[in-house]
Amino acid sequence: MSNSSGTQPRITSVEEVKAALGDRLLDSFHKDDLWLRVRTDAWKSSMRALRDTLGFHYFCFLSAIDWMPSPYGRGEDDPTEPAPVRDTTIRQGYAGGASRMQVFVRVSNPVTHVSVIVKVDVPDDSLTLESIHDVYAGANWHERETHEMFGIVFSGHPDLRNMYLPSDFEGHPLRKDYPLLARMIKPWPGIVDVEPLPGGSEGGDEE
Amino acid sequence: MSITDRVLGDRERLAYIAGQAADSRLNVELETEGMTLNIGPQHPATHGTLRIIARLDGEQVVWAEPSCGYMHRGYEKLAEVRTYPQVTTLVNRIDWLGSFANEVPFILAAEKLMDVEAPARAQHIRTILFELSRIANVSLFLGDLGVQMGAITPVFFAFRDREYVLNLIEGATGGRFHPNFDRIGGLKDDLPKGWIAETKAVMKKLRTFCDQIDELLFGNEIFQSRTRGIGVIPRDIALQYGLSGANLRASGVDWDLRRDHALPMAWNKVDWKVWTHPDGDSFARCWVRLQETREATKIVDQLLDTIPGGPIMAKVPKIIKVPEGEAWVSTENPLGEMGYYVVSRGELGPFRVKIRSASFNNISVTPWVLRGVYVPDIVTILASLYFILGDIDR
Amino acid sequence: MSKVMGELSMLTVTLALDVPYWGQSLLRVLGGIVAVLLPAGTIVYVFLFKMMSFMQSRLGPMEAGPYGSLQLVAEVGKWLQKEDIVPERADARIFKIAPIVVLVSTFLLVAVVPFGPDAWFTNFEAGIFYALAVSSLSVLGILMAGWASANKYSLLGGLRAAGQLIAYELPMVLAVIGVIIQAETMNLQQIVLAQNAGSIFGFSGLGSPYIITQFVGFMVFMVAIQAELTQAPFDMPIAESELVSGYMTEYSGFRFLIFFIGEFATAGVFSLIASVLFLGGWGVPFAWFGWTDVNSVDKWMNLVGPVIMITKMMLVAFLIMWVRFSYPRFREDQLQKFAWKVLIPVSLGNIAATSVFKVVM
Numbered sequence: 001m002s003n004s005s006g007t008q009p010r011i012t013s014v015e016e017v018k019a020a021l022g023d024r025l026l027d028s029f030h031k032d033d034l035w036l037r038v039r040t041d042a043w044k045s046s047m048r049a050l051r052d053t054l055g056f057h058y059f060c061f062l063s064a065i066d067w068m069p070s071p072y073g074r075g076e077d078d079p080t081e082p083a084p085v086r087d088t089t090i091r092q093g094y095a096g097g098a099s100r101m102q103v104f105v106r107v108s109n110p111v112t113h114v115s116v117i118v119k120v121d122v123p124d125d126s127l128t129l130e131s132i133h134d135v136y137a138g139a140n141w142h143e144r145e146t147h148e149m150f151g152i153v154f155s156g157h158p159d160l161r162n163m164y165l166p167s168d169f170e171g172h173p174l175r176k177d178y179p180l181l182a183r184m185i186k187p188w189p190g191i192v193d194v195e196p197l198p199g200g201s202e203g204g205d206e207e
Numbered sequence: 208m209s210i211t212d213r214v215l216g217d218r219e220r221l222a223y224i225a226g227q228a229a230d231s232r233l234n235v236e237l238e239t240e241g242m243t244l245n246i247g248p249q250h251p252a253t254h255g256t257l258r259i260i261a262r263l264d265g266e267q268v269v270w271a272e273p274s275c276g277y278m279h280r281g282y283e284k285l286a287e288v289r290t291y292p293q294v295t296t297l298v299n300r301i302d303w304l305g306s307f308a309n310e311v312p313f314i315l316a317a318e319k320l321m322d323v324e325a326p327a328r329a330q331h332i333r334t335i336l337f338e339l340s341r342i343a344n345v346s347l348f349l350g351d352l353g354v355q356m357g358a359i360t361p362v363f364f365a366f367r368d369r370e371y372v373l374n375l376i377e378g379a380t381g382g383r384f385h386p387n388f389d390r391i392g393g394l395k396d397d398l399p400k401g402w403i404a405e406t407k408a409v410m411k412k413l414r415t416f417c418d419q420i421d422e423l424l425f426g427n428e429i430f431q432s433r434t435r436g437i438g439v440i441p442r443d444i445a446l447q448y449g450l451s452g453a454n455l456r457a458s459g460v461d462w463d464l465r466r467d468h469a470l471p472m473a474w475n476k477v478d479w480k481v482w483t484h485p486d487g488d489s490f491a492r493c494w495v496r497l498q499e500t501r502e503a504t505k506i507v508d509q510l511l512d513t514i515p516g517g518p519i520m521a522k523v524p525k526i527i528k529v530p531e532g533e534a535w536v537s538t539e540n541p542l543g544e545m546g547y548y549v550v551s552r553g554e555l556g557p558f559r560v561k562i563r564s565a566s567f568n569n570i571s572v573t574p575w576v577l578r579g580v581y582v583p584d585i586v587t588i589l590a591s592l593y594f595i596l597g598d599i600d601r
Numbered sequence: 602m603s604k605v606m607g608e609l610s611m612l613t614v615t616l617a618l619d620v621p622y623w624g625q626s627l628l629r630v631l632g633g634i635v636a637v638l639l640p641a642g643t644i645v646y647v648f649l650f651k652m653m654s655f656m657q658s659r660l661g662p663m664e665a666g667p668y669g670s671l672q673l674v675a676e677v678g679k680w681l682q683k684e685d686i687v688p689e690r691a692d693a694r695i696f697k698i699a700p701i702v703v704l705v706s707t708f709l710l711v712a713v714v715p716f717g718p719d720a721w722f723t724n725f726e727a728g729i730f731y732a733l734a735v736s737s738l739s740v741l742g743i744l745m746a747g748w749a750s751a752n753k754y755s756l757l758g759g760l761r762a763a764g765q766l767i768a769y770e771l772p773m774v775l776a777v778i779g780v781i782i783q784a785e786t787m788n789l790q791q792i793v794l795a796q797n798a799g800s801i802f803g804f805s806g807l808g809s810p811y812i813i814t815q816f817v818g819f820m821v822f823m824v825a826i827q828a829e830l831t832q833a834p835f836d837m838p839i840a841e842s843e844l845v846s847g848y849m850t851e852y853s854g855f856r857f858l859i860f861f862i863g864e865f866a867t868a869g870v871f872s873l874i875a876s877v878l879f880l881g882g883w884g885v886p887f888a889w890f891g892w893t894d895v896n897s898v899d900k901w902m903n904l905v906g907p908v909i910m911i912t913k914m915m916l917v918a919f920l921i922m923w924v925r926f927s928y929p930r931f932r933e934d935q936l937q938k939f940a941w942k943v944l945i946p947v948s949l950g951n952i953a954a955t956s957v958f959k960v961v962m
Contacts, residue, residue, distance in 0.1 A: 032319070033535055059449040060537075061563040065550060074556060075288035093533050093550055106535065106548075106563075110446055110460055113467045117535065117548075138448035141571040149283075164276035164600060173284055180288055188288075244753055266757075266933060357833050357930030363657035429834050429929050582757070583837070583932045 017116060020053050021046055029094040037095040037119045044130040046118065050107060051135055056116065060106040062132075062142035064122070064150045067092050068100050070176040075183035099124050101150060107136070122152055131157040149174035246585065255596030257570075259585065261577070268585060271577035273570055278600040286560040291317050291391060291527050294557065299385040301564060302598045305344030305541040307336045307376065310389040313560075315470060316536040316549040317391045320529045324471050328517040329393035334473040335406075335510050336379065336388065337538070338503045342413055343372045344541035345500045348593050349420045352493055355590040356433055361424050368416040371409040378402055391527055393520030403511050410504040417501045425494065434490035438576050438588035441487055448575070449568035452543030453499060454592060456483045457491035464539040472538075477509040489591035496593070528555055542566055542598055566598035629722050636711050636722075640869025640914055641862050642673055647915070648922040649865070656926055680861075683854030688751055691851065695749035700852065700859035702742030707866045709735045714873045715790045717883050717906030718898040728789035729781065732874060733774055736829065739867065740766045743838070746860075747848040758847025761933055762831060762838035768940040769828035769835075775948035776822040779815045779955040780878050789874075793882030794895055800888075808886030812879040817951040819879045821944055826871045827921060828940070830864065834928040835936055868918055876913035883910045 014034060018025055024042035029035040038046040050056040067090045077083055090100050099121040108115040122129050131154035133140040143154045145163040151172035154160060161167065171178050246259040256277035262270040282301065286294050298313055299306040311333060318324065325333070350365020373383040379398055380386035388395050424430050440450065445458040455462060463481040465474040482498040484491035531553040537546025543565025550559040569592050577585055620628070650672055654661030662669035687693050713728045715721040725731075740763060747759015781787055784795040799809030812819045828835040839847040849860050876882060883906030884898075892898050931939065 035533075057443065057446040059447055059568075060544070060546070061449065061561070061568070063548070063561045065559050065561075069552070069558075070287070074554070093531075104548075110462055113462065136447055136449075137444070137575070138568055138571055141567065162276070164279035166276075173281065180284060183288065242753060244757075353929060357836060358928060359653075359833075360657050360926050363659060367658055423927075424929075427929060429931055432935055433929060433932060581932060581934070583930075 017050070017054060020049050024049075027096045031094075034114075034116045035095040035119065036116055037097065037121070040121050040123060040129070043120045044132055044135060046120075047105070047107070047132045047135045050116065050118070055109045055111060056107040056114075058108040058110045059136035059138040060108055060115070062103065062105045062139050062146060064101055064103045064146045064152055064174075065093075066101055066150060066174065066176050067097065068176045072179050072183070075180050076188050077183075078187045080187075095119055097121055101127065101152060103129055103146065103152065105132070105139075126153075127151060128153045128155055130155055133157055148172070151175065244582070257589075257594070257596060257599070259573075259577075259589075261582070261585065263582065266581050268577050268580050268582065270574075271585065272574050275570070275596075275599050278596045280601065282562060282601045283560055286557055286562075288556065290555045291529060291557065294560070295389055296385075296387050298562075299387055300597055301562065301601055302344070302540065302542055302545070302566075302595050303384055304347055304595060305340035306384055307340040307380070307386050307388060308344075308538070308540045309545065310387070311337055311472075312536045312538045312540075312545055313547045313549070314389045314391055315472075315538070316534040316547045317527075317529055317551075318471070319534040319536060320532045320549065320551050321391065321523070321527075322530075323392050323521055323523055325393045325521055326518050327515045329519050329521075330471055331473045331476075331510060331514050332379075332394060332398060332519070333389065335507055335514075336376065336386070337472070338507045338510070339372055339376055339406075341503050341541040342500055342507075343369055343376065345496050345503075346372070346413065346416065348496060349417075349424070349493075349500070352590055353424050355586050356430060358424060358427070358430070361420055364416060364419060364423075368412055371412055375402070375406055375409055378405070390520065392523035393518070397519045403514070406511055407508060410508050413504050414501060417497060417504075421497060425497065431490065433583075433587055434493060434591065435486075435488055437489045437584050438580065438591060439486070439488045440572060440576055444572065444575065445487070448572040450543070450572060451565050451568060452539065452541070453495040454492055454543065454569055456481070457495045458487035459483060459485045464537060464544060468537075470536070470538065473510060474506070476513065477506055479506050479509075489587050492591040492593070526555070528553060529557075537563065540565060542593065542595060543569060545598075562601055564598040564601055566594035566596075567601075570594050570599055633708060633711055633722055636714070636716070636873075637708055637866045637870065638862070640873065640911070640918075641866035643911075643915070644865045644869050644918050644922070646670065646673055648918060652919070652922060653926050677858065680858035681855055685855065686851075686853050688851050690751040692749040692751070695745050696851075697856070699742050699746035699749060700856045700863065702745060703739045704859050704863040704866070706735055706738035706742065707863055707870055709738070710867075711870050711873070713789055714870070714877060714910075715793060715883060716910050717903035718895050719900075720883075720903045720906055721790060724788065724790050726786070726788050729777055729787045729792070729878070732789070733770075733777065736773075736867075736871075737766070737770060739863070743848050746852070750848070750851040752851050754850045755848050758838045758850070762848060764933065765828060765831070765835060765837060765936055768937050769825045769944075772821050772940060772944035772948050773825035773829060775945065775952060776815075776818040776825060777878060779818040779948070779951045780811050782952065782955045782959055783811060783814060789877050789882075790895070793877055793884055796881040797884035798887045798892070798894065806886065806888055808881055808884070808888065810879065810881045815879065815951070815955070817947060818955075819875075821948045821951065822875060822879070823917075823920060824944060826875065827924060828936070830868050830871065830921070832868070832921060832925040834924070834930045836925075836930050837933050837936060868921060869914060872914040872917035872921065873910060875917045876910065880913045880917070882913075883907070885909065 014030060017034065017036065018028065021036070021038065024038045024046045025036060026039055027037040069086065069088055071086050071088055072083070073086060092102065097119065101122040101124075102119050103122055104117055104119040106115060106117045120129065129152060131139070131143055133143060140157070140159075141163065143157055144160060146152055147154060147160050148162045148165055149172055162169065165173075242263045244261045244263055246261060258274040258277070260272050260274060261268050282297050285297055289297065294313060295310045298309045301309045346365050346369045350362035353359065353361035376386060377383045379402055380388035380395070382388075440454070440458050442458045442460055445455050445460065450458070461481060461483050466481055479502050482495050482502065484495050529551045531551055533548070533550045535546060535548045537544050544563070545565050546563040548561035548563070549557050552558040573589070573592070576588060580588065650661045650669060662672040665671040665675045687696055710732055712722045713732050715724065743762045743766070744759050747755045747762065750756070780792065784792045786792060786795070796810050797808045801807065801809050801813065831838050839849065849857060852860060883902070887893065887898075890899070
């Protein structure tokens with residue numbers, strides 16, 4: 001009943017993907033899913049190659065990750081006390097990275113059901129990236145949301161205005177240095193709630 | 208262009224060509240005299256606070272665009288300050304009609320990162336509850352379809368029959384709308400006594416309901432003339448915009464994540480069918496959802512007969528710290544493909560959660576598909592695309 | 602004039618009272634008001650509150666009075682005590698007059714409906730012609746409401762309504778022409794008599810209700826009045842899921858109450874007219890009692906006639922409401938196509954067939 005290629009791309013298609021991208025591919029990682037990282041200046045052409053030569057027609061989503069650990073920790077600081085100093089060294093995840101922000105896209109092949117996640121570094125100084133809305137039409141709205149949440153400018157996008165937030169909103173909320181305002185106003189009253197195992201020992205431990 | 212040649216009339220074909228040409232320039236300044244009509248955000252038709260700005264020429268839409276964000280709650284930011292078990296409370300409320308289904312992909316992603324698999328019994332019951340939430344969600348859609356088009360009676364049947372399903376979900380999980388039942392490593396509790404027999408009876412009732420809707424609504428000539436050939440979305444447009452679920456299958460793409468992706472759930476243990484339709488119009492989308500609901504009742508019936516014994520929860524530590532890594536899991540939710548991209552740094556809570564909700568992509572196609580349609584068709588097309596505001600706005 | 606005096610004295614004889622002329626006119630006016638509001642109230646309670654609820658497997662209003670029978674009183678009271686809001690940019694005078702125009706057309710319409718051999722408000726030769734003419738006044742009221750509201754939804758609703766109502770006037774008129782040809786008169790009282798005193802192929806046990814001989818005309822008439830009343834499946838002008846409330850969006854309180862009453866009163870009055878034209882009106886087949894013409898009908902028919910009329914009206918209104926609760930709505934262009942391409946040719950064919958039969962037989 002199941003046509004299961006699963007989330008494991010077949011070994012041959014991993015090689016195909018790497019061959020099709022050629023030197024645009026900087027790094028890759030394979031564990032159940034396939035992660036690829038491409039060169040920033042070859043972003044649009046890589047996506048076009050994936051769509052046209054490998055048949056990845058289905059556009060799943062586009063978003064960004066801010067790899068800087070939050071200077072506010074987990075939002076449990078007491079705002080009346082001075083903020084503790086935290087380690088904010090940037091460390092990227094699978095398939096490496098060379099910048100604080102990375103944009104990542106997931107596309108799938110509707111026939112073979114193989115999917116890839118493609119990451120690209122966004123240069124720290126300009127925070128600009130090519131828009132791929134003419135490669136995948138659905139990227140239009142996703143790029144708008146990423147722009148409003150992270151402040152990444154997608155060059156060539158026809159209509160880069162806010163998706164969710166009012167047009168006069170200042171700041172980019174999903175960046176790690178943008179605080180969660182509710183936690184800044186008063187200390188968070190909740191303790192970490194740990195549920196006991198069914199039939200196991202009692203829980204209710206604090207952090 | 209075979210789909211367009213087959214079902215489109217001249218007006219639709221021209222609209223499709225115009226749409227292709229103007230596709231990348233959504234902010235084209237149109238010179239035509241037109242009236243700008245705001246549909247929403249407070250409006251009886253939209254499933255929540257969605258605002259559509261339409262520029263009209265008489266009764267025809269020249270340009271239409273939805274404006275979302277009235278319900279944006281910032282879940283991705285909130286998830287970063289929660290622990291993993293706490294995120295399920297947030298995530299219940301994304302698609303609030305089929306809310307158990309929202310928890311599952313997140314839990315599966317966390318389990319993937321922890322390299323933990325829920326025991327077979329838990330997987331089985333997760334699948335049952337998942338399909339029940341699909342039935343609850345889509346039966347409301349079927350009733351609501353009538354209301355959008357003026358048939359006020361089917362929605363009462365839908366609510367009445369949906370109550371049975373909600374009672375079942377409440378019986379098992381304790382919550383009708385927001386069960387918050389899934390845990391990393393299994394489920395919170397086992398099923399209560401007598402639940403299985405009752406669920407079987409309810410599935411029979413739901414099948415009767417589906418037949419009633421088939422006769423009352425889908426067989427009605429007016430409904431057919433309102434939906435056939437309206438809002439045709441060809442296959443390649445559907446793929447480009449990332450339409451998923453019934454919307455994609457109604458455009459002829461044979462892809463169901465339950466069948467085609469291997470997940471630690473019980474779908475591959477039962478015998479069921481994936482429904483597609485070649486037309487890609489509003490009728491196709493509604494029809495595919497009706498068939499899927501019927502299919503879901505059959506899946507639940509088969510699953511109920513084969514629940515394995517065993518524990519309901521795997522051995523996981525009391526305080527859950529998910530090891531470092533990234534994982535993506537998506538499932539075939541009632542609305543479409545819903546997925547979570549979880550980035551973990553080995554802490555108590557996630558580093559970044561990207562929530563890929565189905566309705567966001569489903570609605571992103573509306574500027575394309577609403578070009579050149581009549582005002583009443585706006586409502587029909589939106590109704591057939593089926594979105595939940597919480598799913599669009601997160 | 603003497604004819605009128607003669608008929609008035611007959612009324613005096615019926616009621617065994619000596620009522621002066623001004624008293625008779627007053628009675629007629631009150632009777633007219635009752636004849637409009639009673640059907641409206643009954644239809645709203647029986648069909649809208651109860652029948653619709655039972656069809657949707659729920660109970661409907663049950664709190665106000667036994668089985669919710671006083672719900673109407675509660676609703677009227679609620680609407681009456683609301684604030685009178687006129688939008689700032691609306692054309693105030695037209696905005697205020699519009700609902701009254703709609704309601705007035707209903708009162709004018711009921712003036713020609715006969716309730717008994719002597720129990721009528723007016724009885725003149727051009728009865729049905731007058732009725733059809735006057736029923737189109739409501740279109741004016743709706744258009745006025747749509748334009749004067751200074752609201753895009755209302756405007757769209759008003760324009761849709763105008764297009765729809767004018768398009769469906771024609772099938773209504775054409776359907777009635779078949780009846781006129783068969784009855785050889787436009788006077789509604791004569792039409793009733795022709796049905797009840799007539800016979801089908803010599804069999805007079807049922808009279809000759811035109812629903813049997815003019816079945817096609819009846820169907821066309823029913824569809825046309827469904828559209829004239831802007832009921833589903835023809836309720837584009839008030840399409841609730843698109844236009845909020847169409848031309849009635851800006852109306853609240855007392856003015857909305859007038860629209861509401863007007864909608865169901867017009868439904869009632871059209872049902873009355875349909876039962877006069879097709880179901881035999883206030884009468885039962887004369888053959889049952891051995892009557893031959895209006896003068897030989899017993900006087901107690903003046904009291905029983907209205908009851909029979911109400912019953913027949915409820916039957917026709919049941920059909921209208923049943924279809925309303927079951928069907929989704931047409932789109933505007935499908936609606937127009939249906940009127941011009943289906944109903945009008947069918948009714949023209951009906952007229953041709955009726956004329957042929959009339960001449961031949």
